[in-house]
Amino acid sequence: MLSCSGNLSESFWRETAWRVVASNAPKFTKHSFPFFLSRAIPKLKTQNSPSPMDPLLELLHQNANVQRADLAKLLNLSIEEIDRRIDQYEKERVILGYQAVLDSEKIDADAVTAFIEVSITPERGGGFDRLAERIARFDEVKSCWLMSGGYDLAILVEGGNLREIARFVSEKLSTVDGVISTATRFRLKTYKQNGMLLSQPANAERLSVSP
C-alpha cells in the first residue's frame, strides 16, 4: 500500500482524536489527550505540505506491471529518470512492494479471512507501537492498524481454515501481554478487493467507430 497519510494535516488528527476522546473519555486510560496522540502519531509526515501524488506512483498503484519504457512514454520522461524515481521510492519505502491482487475464493474455497478488533494497554514511553509491532509480526496478520474509537488495533488475519484462525486468536494473540480483549469477525464474501470489483465488469458494448 502506498501511504497517503502525508496529506492529512496534524490538526485534522488532533481534532478527530479530540472528538473521540470526548465521547469515550471514561473508558480507557489511553484516551487522555494529548500524550497519547503525541506518541501514537509521530510518524505522520505532517511537516510536508500536501502535494499531489507523483503520477508515476499513481500509474504503479493502478498497475505495477507496466514496463518502464512504457512508463517513460506515458509520463514524457526518460527511462533513466523512471528508474531513478522508482529506486528512490523503494529506498524510502514509499513503495513497500508489488503484489498481484487475487481472488482468494477461487484459489482456496476454505481460506478464511478475519477482521479482529483488539484492545490493548498502551505502555509508558512507547504508547501502542511496541505491542502493535509485536502483533503485526505474526505471518497470519496481513494488515494491522491503530484505530480511533472503542478498540485500539484492527488486524486482518488470513488462515487456511477456521481452526487455524481460532488457534491464532486463542494461543497467540490473546495471550500476548497487554492484550485486554479481542473480537473476531469473519469474512463471508468478498465484493471488492484493493479497489477491484470481483464481479465481471459489465462489458458495455461500445460502437467500434463513432463520430
Place this chain on the structure above:
Amino acid sequence: MISRSWKLGATFHPMDFSKYIADHVREIPRSGIRDFFEVVQTMTDVISLGIGEPDYVTPWRIREAAIFAMERGKTGYTSNLGLPKLRHAVAKYIKRRCGVSYHPSTEVLISVGVSEALDLALRALLNPGDEVIFHEPSYVSYNPSVLLSRGKPVSVRTSSEHDFRVLAEDIERVITPHSKALLLSFPTNPTGAILRAEDLGPIAELCSLHDLIVLSDEIYCELVYDGTEHASIAALPGMKERTVLLNGCSKSYAMTGFRVGYACAPAPMIEAMMKIHQYAIMCASNMSQEAAIEALENCQKEVEIMRGDYERRRNYVVNRLNEIGLPCHTPKGTFYVFPEITSTGLNSTNFSLQLLRSKRVAVVPGSAFGASGEGFVRCCFATGFDRLKGAMDRIAEFVEEIGRR
C-alpha cells in the same frame, strides 16, 4: 371487402421512395465514418481507435443517481427548458468553468446532447441562404447540420503548422454580407486543437465588427492538458450578448448514452430554441437530467482522475506515433491525436482501410472531417493502456511493411 383490398394491394408496383425525399436531405452525403463503421462491423479482433467517446463507464455515483431517480418515480416529462435544479447546476458550473454568468430560468436550455442544442441554434438563427462559417477539420455533423437548416456552410481551413487553430484573418477572408454565424469548436474533434484567450480576442473583435453570432461548441472543455485553462469566447467583453455556448455531459463525465447537453445564450435566443425543442423533442430524459445534476455538482474529482489518465495516454501515443514516423503534434485537448500519414504515400482513406484489413486497427480517415483533413487520420486514445499499446505495435508493423514495399 377483404378480397378487394387484397386485390388492390396486389396491383401496387414497388415504388421508388427516394424520389419523395426532400432534395436538401437527399443531397447530403452519408457520413464517411458510417461507411467505415460498416466495414469494421464485419471483422473480429479489431482494436478500435475509431471511437468518439470515453472508454470509462459513467462514474458509479452518476449511474446511481439515475437509478435513484427512477426508484423515486421520476419518470415523467420535465419542464421544456429542463429541470430547474439542473439549470441552476449548469449556470453555476459555467460560471466556474468559463467565467460567464447565465440566468438559470431564462438563459439555459437542457437538450438531448449537444447535437440537438446545435441543431436548435441553427434552426433558430438561419433564414434560407444565411451563411455559417466553421473551421475544418472538425466534427462531422457541422456541415450537414447547417445544410439541414437550409443554411450555407462556409469552411475555413486550419492547418498543422498553426496547431490547427483557426486564425481571425482566415475567417475574415470568407465573411460576406450573408454571413450570419461563426461556429467554433475548441478543443476540436478531431485535431485536439485549443484556442487561448489571446487567439480568441481578434476573433471576437471580428464578430462584433461584422455582427456575427458565435456558436461555441465547448463539449471537450474539461479535457485540456498540460495545465492549460479552457478559454471560452463568451467570457470576452461584449461577447456573451452574441454567443450561444453549447456544452454537455457526454465527454466530461463519460455520459454519452445519457444524452444530456445544454445551451446558454441570451434569453430571446433560448426562447426561440425552446420553441423548436418543445415541439420537436419536448424535453430531455428526466432520469438523465437527474444524473447530470449529480455529475455537475459532485464529480469534479472523477473528472480530474480521467483527465490525468487521458493526458498520460496522450503522451504515450504521441511519443509512439512520432517514433513510428507518423508526425503528430501534441494535442492540448480532447482524446484524439491527428497524425499525418502522407509519408506512407497513401491517402487517409486507403491508409485506414489497409491498416484495418492487414492489422485490424480501426482509425478514422481525416477526410471524414472535411477536405482539409486529408493526409491525416484520427486516433482516439480513450482506450485501455494494453489495447493502446497493442494498436501502436500493429501500426508500427504496418508502417514498416509499407516502407518495404
